[in-house]
Amino acid sequence: MEITELTDVERRVWEAYPKGRTVDLRETPDDGPEGAPEAGAAWGPERTVRAEILRALLLGDHTRADGEVPLLRLMGARISGRLDLRYAEIAAPIHLWACLFEEIPDLYGAQLRQLNLGRSVLPGLHAIALRVDGSLRLTRCRVRGPVRLGGARITGAVFLDRAHVGEAGATYSEPVLALNRVTVDDDFQADGGFTAHGQVRMDGAVITGNITFDDAVLSDPGGTALDASNLSGGTDFHAMRLTARGRVNLRGARIPGQLNLAYARLSHPDGDALRASSLTVGELWLREAATIEGRVNLRRSHLDLLHIASGTWPDEVRLDGLTYTTLDPHEPAARRLEALERDTDGFVPSAYEQLTAAYRRIGDDAAARTVQLAKQRRHRATLAWYARAWGHLQDVTVGYGFRPTRAAVWLLSLLLVGAVTFALREPVALKPDEAPEFSPVFYTLDLLLPIIEFGQEKAYAARGVYQWFGYGLVVTGWTLATTIAAGITRSITRQ
Structure with missing residues (x-):
């Protein structure tokens, strides 16, 4: 250009x-x-x-x-x-x-x-x-x-x-x-x-x-x-x-x-x-x-x-x-x-x-x-109804193992109720001459704790509605013990 x-x-x-x-x-x-x-x-x-x-x-x-x-x-x-x-x-x-x-x-x-x-x-x-x-x-x-x-x-x-x-x-x-x-x-x-x-x-x-x-x-x-x-x-x-x-x-x-x-x-x-x-x-x-x-x-x-x-x-x-x-x-x-x-x-x-x-x-x-x-x-919420029911039970009792103090609260509450109930209505001794002195606290513990025995449950037996109350404590104790064990197992596994 x-x-x-x-x-x-x-x-x-x-x-x-x-x-x-x-x-x-x-x-x-x-x-x-x-x-x-x-x-x-x-x-x-x-x-x-x-x-x-x-x-x-x-x-x-x-x-x-x-x-x-x-x-x-x-x-x-x-x-x-x-x-x-x-x-x-x-x-x-x-x-x-x-x-x-x-x-x-x-x-x-x-x-x-x-x-x-x-x-x-x-x-x-x-x-x-x-x-x-x-x-x-x-x-x-x-x-x-x-x-x-x-x-x-x-x-x-x-x-x-x-x-x-x-x-x-x-x-x-x-x-x-x-x-x-x-x-x-x-x-x-x-x-x-x-x-x-x-x-x-x-x-x-x-x-x-x-x-x-x-x-x-x-x-x-x-x-x-x-x-x-x-x-x-x-x-x-x-x-x-x-x-x-x-x-x-x-x-x-x-x-x-x-x-x-x-x-x-x-x-x-x-x-x-x-x-x-x-x-x-x-x-x-x-x-x-x-x-x-x-x-x-x-x-x-x-x-x-x-x-x-x-x-x-x-x-x-x-x-x-x-x-x-x-x-x-x-x-x-x-x-x-x-x-x-x-x-x-x-x-x-x-x-x-x-x-x-x-x-x-x-x-x-x-x-x-x-x-x-x-x-x-x-x-x-993703489980079947029966699994949800079991989950609710674990939640209420021990918070799936993340709330272990709940177990102690339940045990103490049931122990108090059972001890007061059986103190007011003492069970009948099965063998009066051989039976140890009755203790409402240890009798209730025998019903609640499936492993530990204090000799009270075998020596005394409740009658009538109190017998059914005792059955309830046994079932509750087993259920509570199972959920506690499941929670503890889950916690140990995480650790």
Whole structure:
């Protein structure tokens, strides 16, 4: 392309490129409302650069003096036409800051040194299989349509902080931000008020550094706001104060450090608000998060620490196969049991065992026994009628072995009643000359305790209704002894 075919502003860009100089077309660094890229459609020729000129500049062979490094750094321009860099190999960094793109840039399969589109306004971005040997910066960008970065490889960091992708009320047939199977060798940053109106898709992404969505707003009501299934993170996933309207899907994700959803607001009333089945993470934090609107699915997930208050759990959960080492904050067992009773899979024994183990690790044996008792009661509802009857008896008498003091109370009560009864109506001696002195207390103990004998029952016999009362004590004693033995056996087996 001949330089004579260029406009004045294009000539400035052409001459600045091989020297690595900046061409700033903004009136002021902040460029108020009229000069902001959102108003770029009104900019005239003095701020307009044709996309074909940029393409020719980047793909051409430019002579430069020793020590000069080519760099395309253009600020505050309107880029007319389509910037077509498909399959291009460009060694010079590209900085197009606060620019307005009239058409969607096409970077399919391109290999770039660095790409900075910060503060720019674009109708979309087509960059599937993009390779960037450095950082990709979309800070404060306004992208009205989909950003396609599937399969991209970024050796540096990715910056989407304070960016806006998609438009409220618009309907998209694809994710507004497609990062599926992307590889990032550094941090991924989408915080500071990052907003997406539509699905953010990160399934199969591999990110070596931190992943940050602090203060982000992801909105896809009725759909999937964030699809990060099978995501592989290198360190932490921070999403503090995240607002997600739509499903957050973390199925099969692997994060060695924290998955921090503290103070988050998750809402998907018609399905899974948080789908994190088969998740493997060091710590899952939901500290002071709002009550989740929608179901939480943590089936088969593995956590070292689960930090969630009982009030954060929604009305429906799925916890079958969930394992964790520590549960915070410490709360009474009765409050923790509420979540287990909301499991849509019904009675899930493993959930009770996990909660029991968490209490035992911190030395709260009373809470652990409460959880185990609740487990037996929940299990009882699944049994046949005769098994339920036996379960009720064990519950009332010894609390399935978790309330051993009940046995002592029953024994003392029956002993008192029996002793008073037989003191008022002494049984008849079978052999008056050989019978020992009658003792109502030891006579009652002989009837109640099936193993120990004090010689009273064989020497004396009650008559009439008192005889039937004695039979009742015998049956009660045997039943009580059996349930106590069953409870003790269960307790020893657990230990």
